Amino acid sequence: MATREHAHVRVAVIGSGFGGLGAAIRLRREGITDFVILERADAVGGTWRDNSYPGCACDVPSHLYSFSFAPNPAWPRNFSGQPHIRAYLERVTDTYGLRPHLRFDSEVLSARWDADALHWQLETAGGSLTADVVVSATGPLSDAKIPDIPGLETFPGRVFHSSRWDHDYDLRGKHVAMIGTGASAIQIVPSIQPTVDRLTLFQRTPAWVLPRADRQISGLEKWLHGNIPLTRSVRRQLLWIIRELQVSAFTKRPSELGLVENIAKAHLRRAVKDPALRARLTPDYRIGCKRILLSNTYYPALAQPNVDLVTSGLKEIRGNVLVAADGTETEADAIVFGTGFHVTDMPIASRVTGANGTTLAEEWKDGMEGLRGTTAAGFPNFLTIIGPNTGLGNSSMILMIEAQLNYLADYVSHLDTLGGKIALNARPSAVHAWNHFVQQRMERTVWTTGGCDSWYLDANGRNTTAWPGTTAEFRKATRKVDLAEYEVLRPPHERVTALTAPAATTTGATA
Ligand code: NAP
Numbered sequence: 001m002a003t004r005e006h007a008h009v010r011v012a013v014i015g016s017g018f019g020g021l022g023a024a025i026r027l028r029r030e031g032i033t034d035f036v037i038l039e040r041a042d043a044v045g046g047t048w049r050d051n052s053y054p055g056c057a058c059d060v061p062s063h064l065y066s067f068s069f070a071p072n073p074a075w076p077r078n079f080s081g082q083p084h085i086r087a088y089l090e091r092v093t094d095t096y097g098l099r100p101h102l103r104f105d106s107e108v109l110s111a112r113w114d115a116d117a118l119h120w121q122l123e124t125a126g127g128s129l130t131a132d133v134v135v136s137a138t139g140p141l142s143d144a145k146i147p148d149i150p151g152l153e154t155f156p157g158r159v160f161h162s163s164r165w166d167h168d169y170d171l172r173g174k175h176v177a178m179i180g181t182g183a184s185a186i187q188i189v190p191s192i193q194p195t196v197d198r199l200t201l202f203q204r205t206p207a208w209v210l211p212r213a214d215r216q217i218s219g220l221e222k223w224l225h226g227n228i229p230l231t232r233s234v235r236r237q238l239l240w241i242i243r244e245l246q247v248s249a250f251t252k253r254p255s256e257l258g259l260v261e262n263i264a265k266a267h268l269r270r271a272v273k274d275p276a277l278r279a280r281l282t283p284d285y286r287i288g289c290k291r292i293l294l295s296n297t298y299y300p301a302l303a304q305p306n307v308d309l310v311t312s313g314l315k316e317i318r319g320n321v322l323v324a325a326d327g328t329e330t331e332a333d334a335i336v337f338g339t340g341f342h343v344t345d346m347p348i349a350s351r352v353t354g355a356n357g358t359t360l361a362e363e364w365k366d367g368m369e370g371l372r373g374t375t376a377a378g379f380p381n382f383l384t385i386i387g388p389n390t391g392l393g394n395s396s397m398i399l400m401i402e403a404q405l406n407y408l409a410d411y412v413s414h415l416d417t418l419g420g421k422i423a424l425n426a427r428p429s430a431v432h433a434w435n436h437f438v439q440q441r442m443e444r445t446v447w448t449t450g451g452c453d454s455w456y457l458d459a460n461g462r463n464t465t466a467w468p469g470t471t472a473e474f475r476k477a478t479r480k481v482d483l484a485e486y487e488v489l490r491p492p493h494e495r496v497t498a499l500t501a502p503a504a505t506t507t508g509a510t511a
Helices: 018-029 084-094 187-192 219-227 229-251 254-269 275-281 299-301 345-350 399-419 428-444 471-477
Strands: 008-014 034-036 109-112 120-123 127-136 158-161 174-177 197-200 305-310 314-318 321-324 330-331 334-337 382-384 425-427 488-489
Touching: 008 018, 008 084, 008 120, 008 158, 018 034, 018 084, 084 382, 084 488, 109 345, 120 197, 127 399, 174 187, 187 197, 197 321, 219 229, 219 345, 229 305, 229 330, 229 471, 254 275, 299 305, 321 382, 399 425
Parallel strands: 008 034, 008 127, 127 382, 158 334, 174 197, 174 334, 197 305
Antiparallel strands: 109 120, 120 127, 314 321, 321 330, 425 488
16 A cells, blocks of 8 residues: 555645645655555545536636646637536646555544654554645635535435536436526536426525636647746736736725626616516625626526426425425435535544644634635644635636645745754744734625625634735735744654744735
8 A cells, every 4th residue: 555655744735626636746856755645535626626527617717726836728619618627637647647645445543743742643444644734725615514404315316516426317207306597507507407207496595796708728728838938937927917017996896896796787688577586586795795797698507497486495305306595395316415515614624633732623613714725723744735815716626726836835845944843833922913913804705794794704604714815915925935924843852942022914815
């Protein structure tokens, strides 16, 4: 077993999606080859491996939704479909020589900090190992959330989640109940509507939907991007800048988003002629409060005669009858849950036990808190890619991941420079200062003031997922590790050194 060959590694990366592969590439670039990538499945790709539902595609243009250091001049469309993104990640894995580091079927069952040895003890489905540093890149959209619906076990038909599509089940001629109206559901609905006999959509909250400016990328563009790299980078920069300029409307001046609501309303009017149906599809909260959805086919599909819209959440199931909160009853052959993911209660957090003997989930019971979205107090040498408050509402998460990779590179270089067996532990005061800064900024954002409930918010209504700034600001804040924000741990027989200044109070991001 590969993990036994490597009983100890310098770095254990958990997950092989964009975050995990990116971390691995960056480690290699920093000259570190003593690492493994622990993957619970049998292939790379993360969310782009798991989500294979009909119509699955990305809402961020591919020339921005890809690594800056691994451009793909051959993207077929503005918004590539899941198969192309997955194939890209497979290619990146080969190009950067990551295969020897991959440990498939190695779900991390537990990770426990050993304070004496100053390393992590990991138990995985593929064996045990220890690691000086753990990079958790499990992603916030990896563990499917199926609501606890009374009677679900009595349903005699097929049930699956959008991210675990049952490709063996033929939907033709079936009555399918689709639960949810998020980014996944609105891609599934138009893809299956022509095939199924009936489709009943359970909409608890209508979504704001904008036109999707998708098109094929021409042969000439591909040639230019392949042969004149400047054209590729200009394209990427333009895509980036446009999105950076939109940020202040989300974070500081949500009233400006009213203009965008008019575009969405016109989009709805064009596709749905029935005013009663239109009214049921019109949101009553500010656009951007929930993720803005892009589709040219969702509304037209809802206007088809074989589609019923139930404007109420699924509340109960009695055999093959689905009961909505408003009492509407619907018979169905299959249920597809497009009900999202465990974002603010990531299952990996309950498997990670830190220096105080408590799990990350216990530490985060009142809400996730990280230092610069990456580390947490009491969890030395444990970095999370796409950690607390790193999510974006309008741009490419790859930009945030790459910013965190800079932080990772600087982190491991500090471990080298400081020398010996050491670990860095985020100071609680630094974590507090960072979160105070983030939460203060959060107050004016559309996610706080927009009048909706969303997966950005945790059970206490606090936004612990989104980044209330531009990607440039986050990049600046994570360019370097500020050692004043960490205590340096040394083995018990050596002196425990508190470095230089006490806690940092600056954040490094401009307010
Ligand atoms: P989601 O955005 O969390 O949506 C979950 C949906 O399920 C919501 O509409 C929610 O309603 C609904 N729901 C939950 N319980 C329900 C119940 N009992 N009855 C009826 N409806 C119920 O999940 P998602 O669509 O999988 O998307 C998650 C994230 O993945 C996205 O925000 C995006 O970041 C990413 N994603 C991106 C793309 C893309 O790029 N195109 C595609 C797919 C996913 P409420 O709104 O009332 O809570």
